Amino acid sequence: MMKDVSVALPVRMWRVVTGYANPTRFLGLCDVLVPWCASLSALLIALGLYLTFFVAPADYQQGESVRIMYLHVPAAWLSLMIYAVMAVSALGTLVWRHPLADAAQKAAAPLGAAFTFVCLATGSLWGKPMWGTWWVWDARLTSVLVLFLLYLGLIAIWHTLEDQAQAAKAAGVMTLVGVINLPIIKFSVEWWNTLHQPASVFRMGGPTIYASMLWPLLIMAVGASFLFVTLHLMSIRNEILRRRVARMALMMAQG
Amino acid sequence: MMTEQLAALFLRDWRLAQRLGGGASLGVMFFLILVTMIPFAVGPDQLILARIGAAVLWIAALLAGLLGLDRLFQLDQDDGSLDLLRLCDLPLEIMILTKCAAHWCATGLPLVVSAPIFGLMLGLEPQQIFAVTLSLFVGTPALTALGAIGAAVTLGVRRGGLLMAVLILPFTIPILIFGVSTSTALADGMMAVHIPLTILCGLSLLSFVVAPFAAAAAVRHMGE
Amino acid sequence: MGQAFSHALHVAVHDLRVERSGRCVLSAVSFELGGGQALWLRGPNGAGKSTILRVLAGFLPYQGGRIDLTVDEPHDCARDAIHFLGYQDALKSTLSLRENLSFWATLLSRSDEEGTCEERVSMALRTVGLHHLAMLLAGYLSAGQKKRMALARLLVTQRPIWLMDEPSLTLDQEAHDLLVGMMSAHRARGGMIIFASHTPLGLADVHHYDLRSGVKNHDD
Numbered sequence: 001m002m003k004d005v006s007v008a009l010p011v012r013m014w015r016v017v018t019g020y021a022n023p024t025r026f027l028g029l030c031d032v033l034v035p036w037c038a039s040l041s042a043l044l045i046a047l048g049l050y051l052t053f054f055v056a057p058a059d060y061q062q063g064e065s066v067r068i069m070y071l072h073v074p075a076a077w078l079s080l081m082i083y084a085v086m087a088v089s090a091l092g093t094l095v096w097r098h099p100l101a102d103a104a105q106k107a108a109a110p111l112g113a114a115f116t117f118v119c120l121a122t123g124s125l126w127g128k129p130m131w132g133t134w135w136v137w138d139a140r141l142t143s144v145l146v147l148f149l150l151y152l153g154l155i156a157i158w159h160t161l162e163d164q165a166q167a168a169k170a171a172g173v174m175t176l177v178g179v180i181n182l183p184i185i186k187f188s189v190e191w192w193n194t195l196h197q198p199a200s201v202f203r204m205g206g207p208t209i210y211a212s213m214l215w216p217l218l219i220m221a222v223g224a225s226f227l228f229v230t231l232h233l234m235s236i237r238n239e240i241l242r243r244r245v246a247r248m249a250l251m252m253a254q255g
Numbered sequence: 256m257m258t259e260q261l262a263a264l265f266l267r268d269w270r271l272a273q274r275l276g277g278g279a280s281l282g283v284m285f286f287l288i289l290v291t292m293i294p295f296a297v298g299p300d301q302l303i304l305a306r307i308g309a310a311v312l313w314i315a316a317l318l319a320g321l322l323g324l325d326r327l328f329q330l331d332q333d334d335g336s337l338d339l340l341r342l343c344d345l346p347l348e349i350m351i352l353t354k355c356a357a358h359w360c361a362t363g364l365p366l367v368v369s370a371p372i373f374g375l376m377l378g379l380e381p382q383q384i385f386a387v388t389l390s391l392f393v394g395t396p397a398l399t400a401l402g403a404i405g406a407a408v409t410l411g412v413r414r415g416g417l418l419m420a421v422l423i424l425p426f427t428i429p430i431l432i433f434g435v436s437t438s439t440a441l442a443d444g445m446m447a448v449h450i451p452l453t454i455l456c457g458l459s460l461l462s463f464v465v466a467p468f469a470a471a472a473a474v475r476h477m478g479e
Numbered sequence: 480m481g482q483a484f485s486h487a488l489h490v491a492v493h494d495l496r497v498e499r500s501g502r503c504v505l506s507a508v509s510f511e512l513g514g515g516q517a518l519w520l521r522g523p524n525g526a527g528k529s530t531i532l533r534v535l536a537g538f539l540p541y542q543g544g545r546i547d548l549t550v551d552e553p554h555d556c557a558r559d560a561i562h563f564l565g566y567q568d569a570l571k572s573t574l575s576l577r578e579n580l581s582f583w584a585t586l587l588s589r590s591d592e593e594g595t596c597e598e599r600v601s602m603a604l605r606t607v608g609l610h611h612l613a614m615l616l617a618g619y620l621s622a623g624q625k626k627r628m629a630l631a632r633l634l635v636t637q638r639p640i641w642l643m644d645e646p647s648l649t650l651d652q653e654a655h656d657l658l659v660g661m662m663s664a665h666r667a668r669g670g671m672i673i674f675a676s677h678t679p680l681g682l683a684d685v686h687h688y689d690l691r692s693g694v695k696n697h698d699d
Contacts, residue, residue: 124375135376137299145291152284160281162618253612253619256590263585267574274573335567338538343586344559 022099023240030237037230044223051216068126069213073201074221075119078228079147080182082112085232086154087179090172100236102168103243105175106158107235111228113151120144131195139188140196147185150178164243260345265357271330272361282319282362283369289315290373301378308377309387309438313431315373316366316391317398321423324402325409325416327358328474332410337474347474348467351407355399355466363395383438386448390437390455394430397459400466401426407473430458484639484669485551488514490535496543497527497534504530508544510688514639517662517672519679522690528675529565531690532642535673536563550639559589562633564643568625569632572618576609576628579617584635592636603634607657622649630658641665643674655680 052070059066086108092101123141124134135141154171161167189198200209207214272279293311297303304311331337340350370391374384405423409415436451495508505527512518520528533539535546537558548557570579580600592599604610607627612620620628626649633641641662647655659681662672679685 133301133378135378136301137294137304142291142294149284149288149291152280152287156281156284249615250619253615253624254621260586263582267571267578267582270578271571271573333567334571335565335569336571338536338563338565339569339583339587341538342536342558342561342563344589 026100027237027240030233034230034233034237037226037233041223041226041230044219044226048216048220048223051219056213056216057210062130065126065129068122070216070220072119072122072126073217074224075115075122076144077221078224079112079116079119079144080185081225082108082115082228083147083151083175083178083182086112086175090175093168093172094176100240102164102172103236103239104232105154105168105171107232107239109151109154109158109171111231111235113148113155115224115228116144116148116151120148127195136195138194138196139192140185140194143181143185143188147178147181150174150181257345260343261349261353264340264350264353268354268357269361272358279361279365282322283365285322286315286319286366286369287373289318290376293377305378305380305383308374308379309383310435311377312370312373312387312391313394313434316370316395317424317427317431318420319366320363320395320398321402321416321420323362324358324399325406325419327354327403327406328410329406329415341475347471351403351467351470351474352400352463355396355403358403359396359399363399367391367395379438382441382445386438386441387434390434390452393452393455393459394434397430397455397462398427400459400462401430403470404466404473407470407477410474410477430455430462433458484514484637486514486669487549487551488639488669488671489547489549490640490671490673491547491549492535492544493547494544495531495534495541495546497530497539498542499530499539505534505690506543508688508690510686512671512673512686514669514671515666517666517674517682517685519682519685519687520673520675520690521677521687526690528690529644532563532565532644532673532675536561536642548640559587560638561640561642562636562638564629564633564641564646566644566648568629570617570620570625570628573616575614575616576604576620577613579628580604580631580635583632587638588636599635603631606634606661607631608653623651623654626650627654627657630654630661633661639670641670641672641674643672643676645676646674647676647678647680 048070052067056067056070058064086105089101089105089108092098093105120141123144127136128134154174157171157174158164158167161170186199186202188194189196201207201214201217209217290311293307294304297307328337331340341347343350367388370388371384374387379387401423402419405419406415408422409419412418433451433455437448437455440447440451489512491511493509495505496503497505497508508531510518520531522528530539534541535548548560550557550560569583574582577600580603581596584596584600584603588596588599594602601610601613604613607630609624609627609631612624617625617628630646646658650658662674662680662682665672674680679687
């Protein structure tokens with residue numbers, strides 16, 4: 001990460017001041033929160049996996065392969081939720097100018113891409129025995145693939161632009177533009193004829209899924225959410241430290 | 256001594272392609288986007304997609320591979336490194352071949368590795384996927400070599416990327432033809448694959464020989 | 480540091496003519512230089528100082544006249560006897576200082592160089608006063624520090640002919656003294672320097688060639 005060293009000293013100092021406004025307190029917050037969130041997520045995921053394999057019933061049509069659902073569905077929910085987190089962070093950068101918002105954005109992108117990838121991969125593995133094909137270009141799968149591409153594009157912005165402040169603005173704008181994909185994903189199974197099954201949990205009339213399947217699902221989802229929070233906090237912490245190292249390197253170069 | 260020098264050049268170019276973050280992964284992302292767009296245009300009919308799958312992968316690999324090839328020499332010329340490379344006692348032709356090798360490892364090889372996954376998405380049969388991946392493995396180095404000629408010829412030209420694509424794509428047509436027919440030849444049985452594949456190997460080897468000389472000549476002249 | 484260069488070192492330029500884009504930018508340029516000597520190319524901007532240096536380095540062709548470069552073995556050809564210092568610093572901002580120099584040290588050196596690559600790089604970094612920043616990415620350096628890195632490049636391998644285009648640009652006083660010291664030491668070893676500059680840089684006993692009038696003089 002390279003700084004523009006020809007910028008005048010007062011402007012550099014201003015940047016340093018606003019940059020340090022919250023990070024130190026935030027780092028302290030991280031040190032407290034991360035262990036709790038990590039333990040909670042480990043606990044919930046362990047419980048969820050136990051319920052998945054030993055308690056939840058097998059499907060009368062699909063047999064045991066339905067258990068992939070307990071990985072696939074939470075991953076799908078997470079991929080959408082993380083995008084929403086990124087969109088809020090983007091507003092934080094562009095509108096409210098919060099000093100840590102761009103770090104939050106940058107940290108969330110790879111996590112979102114990872115969860116989307118897990119969703120696509122588990123969906124593919126689930127679909128092969130069910131539909132007979134690894135992939136089908138129906139509305140739901142394609143829109144999630146597009147979400148994956150959006151995540152990749154945002155990661156590319158962060159890595160390609162040398163000026164990180166500029167990258168933050170570019171990524172912020174692109175994130176907000178991409179928000180349109182979220183309702184498309186959600187309602188794709190209703191608006192178009194798809195191979196993918198329609199919504200069974202988040203619907204107007206309430207969930208249509210059995211309680212014995214619903215509870216493991218929700219527990220896995222909450223556990224995965226805490227996993228995301230843990231990783232996100234750790235990632236923001238890393239980003240803050242990375243920026244500090246870069247600042248120190250710059251000061252070292254100036255002697 | 257020469258191996259150390261070439262190794263140093265290879266590692267530097269490879270490291271730069273990784274660190275400037277964008278070169279390698281950006282190519283694969285573009286590859287994925289192109290593959291994703293085809294079903295939007297053609298329709299999700301699995302039969303049609305499987306029929307044109309090999310062609311789609313090849314054209315997408317071609318275009319994604321051309322991405323970033325204009326950086327092969329431009330970055331070095333911008334900071335004066337290209338001049339200094341010419342002061343090395345090694346022939347410029349060999350150094351260009353080394354730069355191409357580094358570029359292919361950083362950008363072309365990831366395309367080849369990700370092709371099977373995209374082949375699955377297009378609904379290709381496993382044998383077809385194998386044939387396409389193999390043909391890409393043999394053919395993409397040739398694309399890099401040809402692209403080097405284009406990159407050298409368009410050194411310092413504004414909007415060089417598009418011009419380079421326009422200049423080089425016609426020369427890549429034979430590679431495209433034999434690359435795709437490696438997969439379609441499968442219909443005649445596994446053994447029939449070796450004919451287009453061998454011709455593809457021959458084309459690649461030919462480009463390895465021709466491209467460094469053409470590119471070196473272009474670099475020397477464009478420096479004027 | 481470094482062994483002496485061959486006594487046979489000699490550059491002779493006869494009646495050189497250079498055209499660029501169909502326009503004649505240099506004509507009837509003639510001078511001779513031997514080992515241990517320095518030539519100062521002077522003239523207003525646009526007179527062709529950079530062009531002569533690039534022609535001597537082999538980057539540009541010439542349309543008339545002759546250039547005779549005599550270097551003793553182990554240099555097989557002229558181009559590996561030359562160090563070129565231009566306006567650009569050839570530094571990759573995403574590589575560290577040590578990585579940048581190690582690359583040039585490996586690429587530009589011959590098999591009979593004294594000292595390992597690391598030793599030569601460390602010595603060069605120490606000489607230009609950047610050793611404490613060796614692991615830093617080159618992108619963090621100021622313009623003056625980048626120019627010092629370019630000077631360090633001249634120290635990692637021993638080449639008899641130095642072609643330098645405005646070497647003192649962006650250098651502070653301390654770095655300027657370093658440059659002069661380096662150039663004097665190079666001459667003392669029998670090396671040759673041809674440099675373009677607006678001032679003679681405080682070097683003693685310098686030949687100069689005026690590109691306006693085409694006259695070569697010798698300062699005592």
